[in-house]
Amino acid sequence: MKIKAAFFDLDGVIIDTETQYSRFWGEQCRHYFPDQPGLENVIKGQTLVQIYDHVFADLPDEQPLITERLNAYEQQMSYDYIAGAREFIESLRRQGIKTAIVTSSNQPKMKNVHRSHPELSELFDAILTAEDFTESKPHPQCYLRAAQRLGCEPEECVGFEDSFNGLRAVRSAGMTGVGLATTHPADAILPQRGSARKKASPLLAMLREQKASRLKGGIYHRTQIDMTYNSNHMEGSRLTHEQTRYIFETNTIGMTDEAVNVDDIVETVNHFRCIDYIIDHAEEPITESMVKQLHLLLKTGTSDSHKDWFAVGDYKRLANEVGGEDTCQPKEVHRQMKALISDYHHYKPKTLENILDFHVRFERIHPFQDGNGRVGRLLMFKECLASDIVPFIITDDLKFFYYRGLREWGHIDEYLTDTCLTAQDQYKSLLDYFKIGYK
Secondary structure, eight states, X not given: OOOOEEEEOSBXXXXXXXXXXXXXXXXXXXXXXTTSTTGGGGGTTOOHHHHHHHTSTTOTTTHHHHHHHHHHHHHHOOOOBOTTHHHHHHHHHHTTXXXXXXOSSOHXXXXXXXXXXXXXXXXXXEEEOGGGOSSOTTSTHHHHHHHHHHXXXXXXXXXXXXXXXXXXXXXXXXXXXEEOTTSSOHHHHOTTHHHHHSOOOHHHHHHHHHHHHTOSSSHHHHHHHHHHHHHHHHTTOOOOHHHHHHHHHXXXXXXXXXXXXXXXXXXXXXXXXXXHHXXXXXXXXXXXXXXXXXXXXXXXXXXXXXXXXXXTTSOOSSOOEETTEEOOOHHHHHHHHHHHHHHHTTOSSOOHHHHHHXXXXXXXXXXXXXXXXXXXXXXXXXXXXXXXXXOOOOOGGGHHHHHHHHHHTTTOTHHHHHHHHHHHHHHHHHHHHTTOOOO
């Protein structure tokens, strides 16, 4: 398909500022976190709000001071073009290709850039800053909005980025991504480029193919219905398996003699979307942003989403418990989730035991007000797909053994392991039926 629009990150792609920002954030990270070298790399491509949420969340009193330092620093920065950037953009426009800036920088920062380069308004059909979207890179929202603003389909667009987070945002939006080694070496921009070239497992390839075609009666269709019904039923949904199937196939509830809880319907539809999300993002590493996105997809539109104290798509604000056991306090969730994800990514390759351990720790943190179990089981399924491990669905007849396994993990690991191996056998029988090979 012909490319109709080209999107550009600002820092390190158009303007040569990334080295200057790296120096600033490196100084802040070394000052506040001297025992965490390289922490400034987490910041790349994020908004200021995200930087505070993800890196400086435990230092709320220091954030105004950091902002003051940053504003003063930006006033002194140089805003020179990356060599060849302006000429390349002009050549695209001569070919009739629309152009836009898609940056996590805010409007005050763009004013500084505009003072140095007033011609930017002529070089670009649109300029999107942090104020134009609620989710920033690696979330694809910014690029999807840019495509919408220019009247293009995602597959008609190409995005130029110099960071891993930025490139993930482009690809997650369904666009062609071009990584530029202007700021970092290529292996920092594409740390997983080897795995990205790896051929998807037969199951993952089949799920994606059937999802795209909306084929009925295949493994995608069966996975959507079985996983959604069982996972929601474990959390109190009163919808039957047949009603779940009917909603998936017809987008209606069908005739029923009993009253149906609206939340059960909404969360069923939302869970279908969550499964689509983990299929699309199966090979991407777990991040806090991804975990929150799953929760956002699951709980959007429910009665919980209208409660002031319920944070949809964000960590819990009130303490909660699970099975009579205390869980992580709200103020500690970010720190513990960050540590959990960091620990988990040290395992290469990941085994079933690693995935189960991650799941148990996730459940014991219990990061959300509600929906933890479903988000956790979705992540397990995703990680099995990513690691070429036969995935599994905890069915109604296994739920009590599953709960026992969660409680006893660390004492008798076999309880949870054996339950999940049984669930694997059940799912493997489906793969055999549909003649999908698996090692």
